[in-house]
Amino acid sequence: MGVPAVVTIGVFSDTHVGCSIPKAIGEKRKIAFQKAFSQAIDGFIREKVDYVIHTGDLFERRTMSPADSVFVKSEFQRLVNNLKNVKILIIRGNHDGTIENNALDYVRHPLAEYFIVLGEKTLIGEPELFDDGKIAVQGLGYTAYPAKKIKEKCDLIGELFSNSKAEYKIFLLHAFIEHLTTIQYVPRHQVISPELIKKLKANLVICGHQHQKHDLYKINNTYILIPGATEAVELSDETTHGYFILSLDKEKITATFHPITPLHRILNIKVESREKKDEKWFVDEAKSRILDLLKANATQKIILRVILNGLIEGDKYLVEEELQRFIANQTEYSLIYFEIKNNLNVPFAPVEIPALETPATIYPQIFSILPEEKQIEAVRITETIERMLEESASPTTGLLTDAKRRVLLERWKKIFETSEKEEKACQ
Template sequence: MVKFIHAADLHLDSPFKSRSELPPHIVDRLMESTYNATKRMIDYAIKEKVDFIIIAGDVFDQKNRTLKSEIFLKEQFQRLEDNGIFTYMIHGNHDPLDHNVKTSWPSTVHVFKENIETYQLMSKDNEKIFLHGFSYLHDETYENKIDHYPVNNRNDGIHIGILHGTYSKSNTKSKRYTEFTLEDLRSKLYHYWALGHIHQRQELSDMPLINYAGNIQGRHMNETGEKGFYIVSGDHVHLYSTFVSVEDIQFERYDLEVNNIYRDELYRAVTEYKNKLRKEGSRVIELTVYYDGEEDISGNDYYEILSLLQEDERDVEDFVWIDRLYIEQENADQNALLTDIKNSFKDDDDLYKTALNTLYMDPKVNKFLPPMEDIDKEKLLELGEARLKLLMRK
């Protein structure tokens, strides 16, 4: 049995991008957010008594890392060592070895060099583990080093590959460092691949498990949603991975429907919505407000509302900062059509049951559905109406 953390792309000291002028306390929180997220990960590792942590590249955001980031990371690694937890990390395109300041890490920290290396260790349950990986020497590493990873031809132990690179079918806008295919990775016969570089977490394969952990903290509106790491456990027969969210601040896009565009009611509706989001933690958001009606909002009213909404967050610790506000008018004809469709299913039981039976007969959908008798008709129709509205907006 083994239990470990797969993280990547900590990007300590990363700058943050915003379209609006952020108040100082939010800027400070953003600058500390990668540190806070990393500390939460270390707290979790100690609490769960993992065997080791893997960091799959881009630990630091820049080649010339700051003294602050080095001291911080050294302190966190020391906490792991004090609890008998090992750390294995590779360097990526943001923090290549040729700019590596010689840092004296704790003895339980192992940094892979530019050529493929293998580390062997034993888990707390005496499971033999083999870790294979390499660090970038320069920031322009496009060569495919997959051929240099050893093939697992042993009958014992758990083999884990660590790679900072780009999946060949990925549509990422990032530079395509060390491109690979699933066939490349599967050919090594490893039990798990810990990937880094792509900032969106993805499970590329479940047999074997091939995962991008994503970055640990979003930094702008192209890095939305929960951020964190994978906790992986199991044995040489099967490994299981579960995502753990530790971001300090979440970037996200939201839609909000309101009945009209009168400025006082719009301000009140958005404020109430922000307060609901606030319960889930600090956020920087883009908000699109959809409204029914013929009226339009003036430019002056728009900027005054946005200014007030932002001013409300200036001294708030659990802030919900609206970085961008969009106001869109709903199509009256489309809304009338949706209401007619909803009422048709609501009033005609045969039509409703026929549609529901069609849904339950689809094997790809059926496995995710509750028993038919547990379906709340009114809630289902409301969800369907909301989904159709969303599709019509695209």
């Protein structure tokens, strides 16, 4: 059928509705993430888009509050009320839960035909394609091993795209793209290579998970777009966040970035010296730079972090105390949160410290005794345990209830019982 003159798509990702970092101003930050979400919806309505695409982490956590769920549903309903025929295409991100416990289930319902979740069936090898003759869209819900999953499913994905008459074939991911990721030390199994992208047979790949945007980029014959987040999830992130408007016609793809005006201005000041300095030097340097930034952003609500690096001759905590007193007196500015990251050290002989390993590198080592497919399930269970401990552990003991532990134990038993049977069968 081909596409009409122009197909317009609103693209956003990593909206993290419900995010409350830092906890000291958690409610204020929740509002900031909602405001950012609403600005994106406003932009899609203003541009009269034909489709909206979201590439994962709609919510901050699977166990979002009822208020967060209602907010998202009402905003999507507002979009649909203004754009009658719009379709919302979305995949699950790691913060949205798992296949079995998916936060997106709280948004979709039988009457919301406009809200289409993709990528879950693809994970288990079943065909799943949105194709209205204008665009064909597939996706992959979040998995800790996206490269492996794409290798396994690329023939199915490629066949569905090849059989489609749509002019544009779009694939949605929640992972990292080789050469485009801004995150250091990402495990290899979480990175998608150009060779794998080519096997998808898509015109366009849109990828969430990375919070810093990357403009439209071409690898071989496939365009890549990383929309980034709509609001800063980490206080160290001062990059501009927003959404994209894609225009597709028979000749080209254009992607226009629209910045979102944040509710809070996040500022980071790094005060450091390669040479040994006294307490007064660090205090004076920090005060001067803090005042300059406060004056330059006097009309905004400010979140301020000061990072102190270097060698100090004296007491590093006296520097911190003096800066806290100084900030307390800056009442004419709307400073809603202040944080000091004190990395100052007294001079000492250098000691080589080995790099700390992360769960992403440790888990594959721990579970290497298992067959590869069991390793993936073991990592999933471990991630589930971490999430459950964070969300529902007893405040007194720090443990889960017996009922919750029993469910997890049954999952562990399945893995090891199956592995033992397979081992005996091979003997």
